[in-house]
Amino acid sequence: MPKLIKNEAIIDDQWTLLEEVDSVENVSENTIVPLAFWLENKDSLPANTGVWFASNEEPETISDVVNDLPLIAIHFPKFADGRGYSIARLLRERYGYQGEIRAFGDVLQDQLFYMKRCGFDAFVIRADRDMEKALQSLNDFSVVYQTGGDARPPVFRVR
Amino acid sequence: MYKYDEYDHKIVQERVAQFRDQTNRYFAGELADEEYLALRLQNGLYVQRLAPMLRIAVPYGMMSSTQVRKLADLTRKYDKGYAHFTTRQNVQFNWPKIEDVPAILEELASVEMHAIQTSGNCIRNTTTDQYAGAIADEVIDPRPYCEIIRQWSTFHPEFAFLPRKFKIAVNSVPDQDRAAIMVHDIGIQIVVNDQNEVGYKVYAGGGLGRTPMVGSLIREFLPEKDLLTYLEAILRVYNRYGRRDNKYKARIKILVKAMTPQVFAEKVEAEWEHIRKSGSELTDTEINRVKQYFTAPDYATLSDTPTELAARLQDNKAFKNWYERNTATHKQSGYRVVTLTMKQIGTPPGDVSDKQLETIADLADDYSFGEVRVTHHQNVVLADVRQDQLFDLWQRAYTAGFATPVLNLLTDVICCPGGDYCSLANAKSIPVAEQIQSRFDDLDYVYDLGELELNISGCMNACGHHHVGHIGILGVDKKGEEFYQVSLGGSSGKLGGGSNAAIGKILGPSFARDEMADVIEKLISVFVENRTEEELFIDTYRRIGMNPFKERVYAQAH
Numbered sequence: 237m238p239k240l241i242k243n244e245a246i247i248d249d250q251w252t253l254l255e256e257v258d259s260v261e262n263v264s265e266n267t268i269v270p271l272a273f274w275l276e277n278k279d280s281l282p283a284n285t286g287v288w289f290a291s292n293e294e295p296e297t298i299s300d301v302v303n304d305l306p307l308i309a310i311h312f313p314k315f316a317d318g319r320g321y322s323i324a325r326l327l328r329e330r331y332g333y334q335g336e337i338r339a340f341g342d343v344l345q346d347q348l349f350y351m352k353r354c355g356f357d358a359f360v361i362r363a364d365r366d367m368e369k370a371l372q373s374l375n376d377f378s379v380v381y382q383t384g385g386d387a388r389p390p391v392f393r394v395r
Numbered sequence: 396m397y398k399y400d401e402y403d404h405k406i407v408q409e410r411v412a413q414f415r416d417q418t419n420r421y422f423a424g425e426l427a428d429e430e431y432l433a434l435r436l437q438n439g440l441y442v443q444r445l446a447p448m449l450r451i452a453v454p455y456g457m458m459s460s461t462q463v464r465k466l467a468d469l470t471r472k473y474d475k476g477y478a479h480f481t482t483r484q485n486v487q488f489n490w491p492k493i494e495d496v497p498a499i500l501e502e503l504a505s506v507e508m509h510a511i512q513t514s515g516n517c518i519r520n521t522t523t524d525q526y527a528g529a530i531a532d533e534v535i536d537p538r539p540y541c542e543i544i545r546q547w548s549t550f551h552p553e554f555a556f557l558p559r560k561f562k563i564a565v566n567s568v569p570d571q572d573r574a575a576i577m578v579h580d581i582g583i584q585i586v587v588n589d590q591n592e593v594g595y596k597v598y599a600g601g602g603l604g605r606t607p608m609v610g611s612l613i614r615e616f617l618p619e620k621d622l623l624t625y626l627e628a629i630l631r632v633y634n635r636y637g638r639r640d641n642k643y644k645a646r647i648k649i650l651v652k653a654m655t656p657q658v659f660a661e662k663v664e665a666e667w668e669h670i671r672k673s674g675s676e677l678t679d680t681e682i683n684r685v686k687q688y689f690t691a692p693d694y695a696t697l698s699d700t701p702t703e704l705a706a707r708l709q710d711n712k713a714f715k716n717w718y719e720r721n722t723a724t725h726k727q728s729g730y731r732v733v734t735l736t737m738k739q740i741g742t743p744p745g746d747v748s749d750k751q752l753e754t755i756a757d758l759a760d761d762y763s764f765g766e767v768r769v770t771h772h773q774n775v776v777l778a779d780v781r782q783d784q785l786f787d788l789w790q791r792a793y794t795a796g797f798a799t800p801v802l803n804l805l806t807d808v809i810c811c812p813g814g815d816y817c818s819l820a821n822a823k824s825i826p827v828a829e830q831i832q833s834r835f836d837d838l839d840y841v842y843d844l845g846e847l848e849l850n851i852s853g854c855m856n857a858c859g860h861h862h863v864g865h866i867g868i869l870g871v872d873k874k875g876e877e878f879y880q881v882s883l884g885g886s887s888g889k890l891g892g893g894s895n896a897a898i899g900k901i902l903g904p905s906f907a908r909d910e911m912a913d914v915i916e917k918l919i920s921v922f923v924e925n926r927t928e929e930e931l932f933i934d935t936y937r938r939i940g941m942n943p944f945k946e947r948v949y950a951q952a953h
C-alpha cells in the first residue's frame with residue numbers, strides 16, 4: 237500500500253485519489269474526487285468520499301458543508317505554487333474544518349514545516365523523495381513569529 | 396537597536412542548520428537545481444556571472460559597529476575583501492563559494508544577522524527612512540513597526556511561495572519620503588489622526604521593473620494594532636489571485652491595476668474583517684516591548700552650533716560644504732545626522748572594502764553610539780553625531796574617502812552592478828556612472844544645480860531605480876551591443892520640492908556609452924538656461940516638459 241505522512245508518522249495511505257471521474261458508479265468508499273465532481277454529485281456519493289482542490293479553486297465554494305467531508309486534499313502542481321497554503325488556512329481557520337487536510341503533488345521536504353503551520357496534517361511526498369528525511373523537516377523550527385492554521389500562538393503573545 | 400532574545404536566536408540558528416542541510420542535500424544530488432534555487436534564493440544566494448552572490452539582510456538598514464566589523468571580517472575570510480551596499484539597504488558579497496555559505500550564515504548569526512528572505516518570491520526586508528529616530532519631523536519612530544513586520548514576515552508559512560517577490564516600505568515623515576514607499580508593493584505612511592491616534596495610510600501596487608507603477612492608496616487610516624492583520628489580508632488576496640502564469644505579470648501591481656484599486660481594496664477589507672481579531676492583532680505589550688529597543692541614545696545636553704563648530708564653518712570651505720550638504724538637522728539640539736557618501740569617483744557606487752567597513756565601524760563607535768544605517772542611495776548614515784565633534788569626524792571621513800559632499804546631487808548616482816557583475820544585465824552601468832561623475836567633478840557647479848537624482852540600471856529589472864530618477868539611465872541591448880536609454884521626470888516621491896512620485900518618461904532613441912556624459916551635459920544645460928531661481932531640475936522639467944530637452948539632445952545627432 238502507498239505510504240504518506242500523517243500526524244508526524246509514516247502510515248499506509250487508506251485512500252485512493254481519482255484525478256478524474258465521470259460517474260458516481262466509479263466512486264467507492266475512501267475515494268478522493270475532484271471538487272467540481274463532488275459539488276455536483278455530493279448527495280449520491282458514498283459517505284466516505286473526500287475531495288481535492290486544484291490550487292486555483294476556492295474553499296468558499298464549500299464553506300457551508302466542509303465539515304461533512306472526511307478529507308480534503310490540496311494539489312500542488314509545482315512546489316513554488318503557494319496558493320494551497322492560503323486554501324488550507326481558510327479551511328481550518330475560517331470554516332473550522334476538523335478533518336484531514338493533505339498535500340499532494342509536488343510536495344517536498346522543505347515545504348512541510350510551512351504546510352503544517354497552515355493546517356495540513358497529511359503529506360503525500362513526491363514519489364522520488366525520502367519520506368523519512370521529509371518527516372524531520374516538520375519540525376525545522378521550534379519558535380514561530382506569526383499566527384497560522386496550527387493553533388500555535390505567535391511568539392509575541394508568549395514572550 | 397533591536398536585540399535578539401532567546402527566541403530570535405533560536406530561529407536564526409535553526410535556519411543555519413536548515414540551510415546547511417539543504418546545501419548538503421543539493422551537493423549530494425538529493426535536491427534538483429530548481430528546487431535548490433528556490434530555497435537558496437529565500438536565503439539571498441544567487442548564482443551570478445562571475446560567482447555566487449550572497450545578500451545579507453540589514454533590517455531597515457540598521458547595523459551595529461560589531462556587525463559591520465563582522466562583515467569586514469567575513470569579506471576577508473570568504474570573499475575578496477569587499478562588499479556592496481544595495482538600494483534595498485542590504486549588503487551583498489560578490490564572490491562567496493556556495494559551500495561556504497552555511498559557515499558564513501553561522502558567523503552572521505553570532506552577531507544577530509542572517510540572509511533570510513533577502514531574495515526569492517517571499518516578503519523581503521522591510522525598509523524605512525535612514526534618518527528614523529533622529530529627525531524632528533517624523534510622526535513617530537517607524538523602526539519598531541519595521542521590526543514587528545520583520546518578525547511577522549520571517550518564515551511566514553502562508554507567504555513563502557508567493558507569485559513574486561514582495562517588498563514593504565515604511566515612512567513616517569509627512570513631507571519627505573526617503574524610503575520611496577510609493578514604488579513598493581506595499582507602502583505604509585505612518586500618520587496620526589485627529590483623535591491623536593497612531594495609524595497608517597496604506598498604499599499597494601507600486602513597483603519598478605518591467606511595468607513600473609506608482610502605488611494606489613487602499614486605506615486612508617488603519618489603526619495601529621491592525622498592522623499585521625491588514626498586511627496578512629493584502630498578502631492573502633495577492634497570494635490567491637496574483638497571476639502565476641507569467642512572471643512579468645505576477646507582481647501585485649498588475650493585480651491591483653487589473654482589479655482596480657477600489658475593488659482590490661474591497662477584497663482586502665472583506666478578508667481583513669475575518670481576521671482582524673486573530674492572534675496576529677498586535678497588543679500594547681508587544682508594541683511597547685519593541686519600542687523599548689529604539690529609545691533615544693544617551694544624548695548629552697548641548698546647544699546648537701557650538702562656538703568651535705561656528706569657527707570651523709567660517710574658515711574651512713570644504714568642511715562647510717560638507718556640513719551643509721551631507722549633514723541634516725537633528726531632533727536633539729547639539730547633534731546632526733551625518734551621511735557618509737560612498738561615491739568616490741573610480742569606485743562603483745555602494746562598494747566598500749573590508750578596511751572601509753572597519754573605518755565605518757570605528758567612526759560609528761567614536762561619534763555615533765556604535766550604530767550605522769545603510770541608505771537606499773547606497774550611502775551610510777551616522778545618525779547621532781555631536782556638533783562639536785563634526786570637524787573631527789569630517790577629517791577622518793575625508794581621509795577615508797567618505798566625505799564627498801554630494802549627497803542628493805547629480806554625482807550621488809544610484810547605480811546597479813550592471814554588466815560587470817550581474818548575469819541579467821543588458822549593459823554595463825558602473826562605467827557610465829564613472830564617466831558622468833568624472834565629467835561633473837566641479838563641485839561648485841554640481842552644488843549650483845541643486846538636488847538631482849541620477850539613477851542607472853543595467854537592465855529593465857531596475858535595481859538602480861532608473862524609473863524614479865529625475866534623470867534615469869537604462870542599459871539596453873541592440874543586436875548584442877550595449878546602448879543606453881534616458882528617461883526624465885521620475886521621482887520616488889517628495890524628494891525635491893515635495894513633489895509626488897512619478898515614473899520617468901523616455902527621452903527618445905538610445906545612445907552609445909561614450910556619449911552619455913555629453914547627453915547628460917546637454918540635459919543639464921537646458922535646465923540651467925530655463926530654470927527660475929530655486930527651481931530644481933525636476934521642477935523645471937515638470938514646468939517646461941520634455942521637448943526642450945529632446946530638441947537639444949538630438950539636435951546635433953542629425
Ligand code: HEM
Nearest residue numbers: 481482483578602603604605811812816817819856857858
Ligand atoms: C547582481 C545581482 C542582482 C540580480 C541578479 C538582481 C536581480 C533582480 C531582478 C530579477 C529584479 C526584477 C524584479 C522584478 O521585476 O520583479 C530586480 C529588481 C531590483 N533589484 Fe536587483 N538584482 C541584483 C542586484 C541588485 C543590487 C546590487 C541592488 C541594489 C543596488 C538591487 C536592487 C533591486 C531593486 C531596488 C529592484 C527593483 C524592485 C522593484 O521592482 O520595485 N539588486 N533585481
Ligand code: SF4
Nearest residue numbers: 811817820853854858
Ligand atoms: S538592474 Fe539588471 S543589470 Fe542591474 S543589477 Fe538588476 S538585474 Fe542586474
